[in-house]
Amino acid sequence: MEQFEPKLVAFVCNWCTYAGADLTGTSRIKYATNVRIIRFPCTGRIDFMLISKAFANGADGVIVSGCHPNDCHYTSGNFHARRRWMSYNAMLTFMGMDPERIIFSWVSAAEGAKWADIVNQSVDKIRKIGPFTEYQKLVQSGIEEENFNG
Amino acid sequence: MDNLRKKAKELLESKSVDLVIGYENGTNGKARAVFIKDPEKTGKLIYDERCKQNLAVYLNKHEVKHYGRIAIVAPLMVMRSILVLISECQVKQENITVLGIGNDGSFLDFQSMEVVEKYISKIPLGNPEPDQVIIDKLNAMTMEERREFWQNELERCFKCYACRAACPMCYCLRCTVECNQPQWISAPAHPLGNLEWHQLRTMHLTGRCVSCGDCGRACPLNIPIHLLTMQQAEEAFHMFGVRAGTSMKADSALSTYKPDDKENFIL
Amino acid sequence: MIPEKKIIDRVALDKLYESLKAAGNKMFAPVFRNEQTNFEYNPAATEISYSHIQTTQSVKNTVFPKIENLFRFESSQKSVELVQIDFTKVPRVIVWNAHPCDAAAFSALDSVFNWDYVDEIYNARREKLVVIGMSCIRADENCFCTSVDLGPGAVKGSDILLTPLANGKFIAEILTDLGKSIADENASLFTASNGENKEEVLAKVEKQFSHEKVTENLKNGFENSFWHEFSLRCIGCGACAYVCPICTCFDIQDESKAGKGRRLRCWDSCGFGMFTLHTSGHNPREVQSQRWRQRLMHKFSYQPDRNEFIGCVGCGRCSRACPVDMNILEQLVELEKLEIAAK
Ligand code: SF4
Ligand code: SF4
Ligand code: SF4
Ligand code: SF4
Numbered sequence: 001m002e003q004f005e006p007k008l009v010a011f012v013c014n015w016c017t018y019a020g021a022d023l024t025g026t027s028r029i030k031y032a033t034n035v036r037i038i039r040f041p042c043t044g045r046i047d048f049m050l051i052s053k054a055f056a057n058g059a060d061g062v063i064v065s066g067c068h069p070n071d072c073h074y075t076s077g078n079f080h081a082r083r084r085w086m087s088y089n090a091m092l093t094f095m096g097m098d099p100e101r102i103i104f105s106w107v108s109a110a111e112g113a114k115w116a117d118i119v120n121q122s123v124d125k126i127r128k129i130g131p132f133t134e135y136q137k138l139v140q141s142g143i144e145e146e147n148f149n150g
Numbered sequence: 151m152d153n154l155r156k157k158a159k160e161l162l163e164s165k166s167v168d169l170v171i172g173y174e175n176g177t178n179g180k181a182r183a184v185f186i187k188d189p190e191k192t193g194k195l196i197y198d199e200r201c202k203q204n205l206a207v208y209l210n211k212h213e214v215k216h217y218g219r220i221a222i223v224a225p226l227m228v229m230r231s232i233l234v235l236i237s238e239c240q241v242k243q244e245n246i247t248v249l250g251i252g253n254d255g256s257f258l259d260f261q262s263m264e265v266v267e268k269y270i271s272k273i274p275l276g277n278p279e280p281d282q283v284i285i286d287k288l289n290a291m292t293m294e295e296r297r298e299f300w301q302n303e304l305e306r307c308f309k310c311y312a313c314r315a316a317c318p319m320c321y322c323l324r325c326t327v328e329c330n331q332p333q334w335i336s337a338p339a340h341p342l343g344n345l346e347w348h349q350l351r352t353m354h355l356t357g358r359c360v361s362c363g364d365c366g367r368a369c370p371l372n373i374p375i376h377l378l379t380m381q382q383a384e385e386a387f388h389m390f391g392v393r394a395g396t397s398m399k400a401d402s403a404l405s406t407y408k409p410d411d412k413e414n415f416i417l
Numbered sequence: 418m419i420p421e422k423k424i425i426d427r428v429a430l431d432k433l434y435e436s437l438k439a440a441g442n443k444m445f446a447p448v449f450r451n452e453q454t455n456f457e458y459n460p461a462a463t464e465i466s467y468s469h470i471q472t473t474q475s476v477k478n479t480v481f482p483k484i485e486n487l488f489r490f491e492s493s494q495k496s497v498e499l500v501q502i503d504f505t506k507v508p509r510v511i512v513w514n515a516h517p518c519d520a521a522a523f524s525a526l527d528s529v530f531n532w533d534y535v536d537e538i539y540n541a542r543r544e545k546l547v548v549i550g551m552s553c554i555r556a557d558e559n560c561f562c563t564s565v566d567l568g569p570g571a572v573k574g575s576d577i578l579l580t581p582l583a584n585g586k587f588i589a590e591i592l593t594d595l596g597k598s599i600a601d602e603n604a605s606l607f608t609a610s611n612g613e614n615k616e617e618v619l620a621k622v623e624k625q626f627s628h629e630k631v632t633e634n635l636k637n638g639f640e641n642s643f644w645h646e647f648s649l650r651c652i653g654c655g656a657c658a659y660v661c662p663i664c665t666c667f668d669i670q671d672e673s674k675a676g677k678g679r680r681l682r683c684w685d686s687c688g689f690g691m692f693t694l695h696t697s698g699h700n701p702r703e704v705q706s707q708r709w710r711q712r713l714m715h716k717f718s719y720q721p722d723r724n725e726f727i728g729c730v731g732c733g734r735c736s737r738a739c740p741v742d743m744n745i746l747e748q749l750v751e752l753e754k755l756e757i758a759a760k
Contacts, residue, residue, distance in 0.1 A: 048353055049326075049334045052346055056336070057674065069409060079407035083390065086413050087356045087404065090385040091349065094288065094378070096297025105417035118417060139342050143681070147482050148443065148507050178558045182742035185649045203741060213649060213704045306451070308474075308483050308684065312654035312740050328691050337670050338484045338683045368740035370473060370656045372451050 006060040006126040008035045010119070011046045013078075016067035016108045023112030031116035032123040035063065042066065044077030048088045051102060055135050061101045061126035063118065068106040078106075101126060153257040154223065154249060155192045161221050162189035167247055171208055172223035173201040183208065187217075197223065197251055204362040206231030206318035209241045221247035226273065227362035229266050230395025231318040234358055236263065237400045240321060267397055275393050277361045277380045284374070285381050301341070303373050304348055309339040313375050314351065316368035319358045319394075326350055348375060356382040357403025360395040389413075420572070421591040421600075422610040425579070429606040430587060431462040436603060437511055442547075445479055446513035447472050456512070465514060467581070470557050471732060475662035476519050479510050480526060480542040483659075485682040487538065487669075492676045504541035511547040518562050518730040520550040520574030522662035528724040529665050547595055550575030556620040559733025561746050565628055567730055569620040580615040588613050625746060626753040628717065628727055635718040637757045639710070647748055648709035650741050655686035657712070657735035657743070663728050666692070687711050713748070 012018050018039045043066030051062050072078040092099045103122045107115045161167045172195040176182030181200035206228045208214045235241045243263050250258030260266050314320040327335045336343035359379040366376030386403040387393050438444045446465045448457045454469040489500040530539035553569035572578050576596035580588040591600045658664040668685035672678050693702045702708050716728030736744045
């Protein structure tokens with residue numbers, strides 16, 4: 001059987017992780033190509049709805065990453081983001097949706113190697129968990145069966 | 151009750167307030183909200199165990215706000231909601247007079263909002279026991295069981311938004327579900343749209359929910375969505391040590407932070 | 418056709434249900450679940466509730482689903498292709514055990530969906546609809562069918578109307594050709610009637626107001642202070658509209674991904690603040706009292722004028738569903754009493 005190649009979306013902040021990912025490239029470190037990186041001004045801007053949109057549009061996993069605590073370009077964006085992620089994690093768990101498909105990390109502009117590791121580990125992890133079929137089922141379910149006009 | 155009526159009457163007679171919001175006998179044995187402008191009508195006011203609606207929801211309504219200074223019959227949940235609304239600059243402290251109701255149903259005459267804060271600081275806060283029992287039960291289930299539970303519940307939602315309309319903290323004139331450029335939340339009431347809507351509501355109330363339970367009571371389909379926000383209220387307290395509606399300061403869980411907030415999942 | 422009267426007992430009734438279901442019809446019958454009764458598709462005969470007073474939701478879902486897929490589309494750089502959905506394939510739906518108010522509501526929906534625009538999708542569903550009604554032998558404080566020209570034994574809208582008798586049997590009034598074909602196909606399940614009188618068992622629902630007077634008062638009462646006073650309590654949700662068998666407001670939503678998508682018709686409510694909001698930011702119904710006024714005006718003034726029916730069958734669902742005790746009956750009674758000078 002062919003190996004499952006998961007699709008991952010990474011939401012990263014402009015100042016640390018994005019620059020870190022750039023360094024991964026300029027340092028010629030090879031890493032998995034399953035990730036589409038989307039750049040944001042700050043982790044404080046990464047709303048949980050972006051994560052649900054990614055899943056609704058077919059992502060199997062999501063990486064969210066930004067500056068280490070105390071290193072935020074805007075001083076406190078990542079502190080706010082951290083509380084939001086903690087709450088989001090708690091909510092997903094209570095709703096019975098294992099947050100294992102979402103990987104949170106801090107990657108600075110100097111951590112090109114860490115970024116490569118995070119991506120590789122995340123891809124491996126999601127590959128093991130498999131495609132997010134439950135969510136895709138949910139996305140497609142609803143109208144046709146109920147209204148008898150499939 | 152007599153004290154409550156007397157105080158309401160005094161306030162209206164002396165023109166210290168323009169409107170009193172309280173509870174009256176409704177139809178078919180129900181209690182409901184009443185809006186009194188005439189001091190002679192304060193005899194309508196009641197308070198008993200049927201008076202569950204969180205009246206703070208009216209404070210932010212256009213037509214009610216229009217009256218100006220308002221006295222409001224406020225059991226604990228209403229007091230806490232008022233504090234949240236003040237902290238979020240939705241109502242002005244000087245426009246609100248709290249006609250407090252103690253946990254035993256007695257009338258509490260509060261001279262100022264600071265006294266309300268002090269009163270709340272002395273009471274143990276948390277979710278109503280019957281709701282917490284269900285939450286604990288859900289937490290004891292496996293992930294899979296919980297997923298099934300919520301899927302079955304949320305699937306039924308037809309998006310009447312009574313849960314949103316009933317909550318004093320859901321006051322946005324344009325809710326995110328109604329923003330369509332871009333469309334954040336899938337609007338139709340299909341399984342995905344319902345899941346996204348309830349995640350949104352839960353996240354936007356995390357750290358702001360005062361556990362009054364009105365969202366769940368309002369749902370015409372008996373979907374226990376209040377458990378979602380109540381669970382988050384407990385989580386926010388455990389993780390960040392703050393409870394919503396305890397002070398007039400803007401210090402709710404998600405609008406503040408501590409540099410040493412502890413988590414165990416960020417790599 | 419000339420209505421016929423027959424008798425059917427409970428065992429035979431269950432058999433009739435099972436045989437209609439086995440014949441491939443989608444049965445829509447009330448079931449008690451989650452502390453309330455609602456219609457569901459194809460429950461087992463044993464699951465069906467016959468003891469409830471009223472279901473929480475109405476049966477309009479059968480012809481006006483909460484989400485209707487109107488068509489699909491596929492767009493490329495040059496063109497948009499519409500893919501029509503074949504509504505002739507919708508199966509026959511049999512509404513089983515609907516009370517007379519619900520059965521009567523379909524004729525109101527018919528006029529709305531065939532008024533200025535003939536809605537093919539609605540009609541395709543409606544043509545496949547059969548209504549087996551059930552007279553009410555119990556009613557509650559919220560029921561007021563008799564005030565809107567209906568009643569606990571009203572035959573309007575049913576193809577067959579059943580009435581439960583004290584002896585456990587049911588009178589079956591065969592009212593339409595469709596009803597007759599069902600009765601004929603299952604003739605062995607029915608017995609001849611012996612002059613049983615349904616009036617003896619029907620619930621007593623007092624007439625509470627004159628709808629003519631309400632309509633008249635509404636015509637002259639647009640600016641009345643009544644609206645502000647009686648709807649300050651209303652929190653502007655959609656509960657009343659969504660459970661109402663006659664409310665038909667809808668909203669159009671497009672859903673698409675990578676150029677492929679569908680256009681959906683979803684329930685909406687005139688009670689929502691955003692319902693009349695213009696792009697300019699102006700909102701002609703700025704406050705809740707204007708929205709509540711619209712709801713009553715539409716039902717008791719505009720619809721009688723334009724479509725010649727009252728937009729309310731007195732089922733009382735909105736009063737039961739309202740989280741803040743906006744009781745429509747109470748308000749109609751008050752409205753009737755208003756002394757408003759004709760303009
Ligand atoms: S329990 Fe529900 S209605 Fe009450 S504050 Fe929380 S979210 Fe709002
Ligand atoms: S009140 Fe109930 S049915 Fe209405 S939107 Fe909220 S959860 Fe859904
Ligand atoms: S307006 Fe209320 S009582 Fe009248 S038909 Fe609709 S739900 Fe029933
Ligand atoms: S009348 Fe009741 S159910 Fe209808 S919009 Fe107002 S609060 Fe909601």
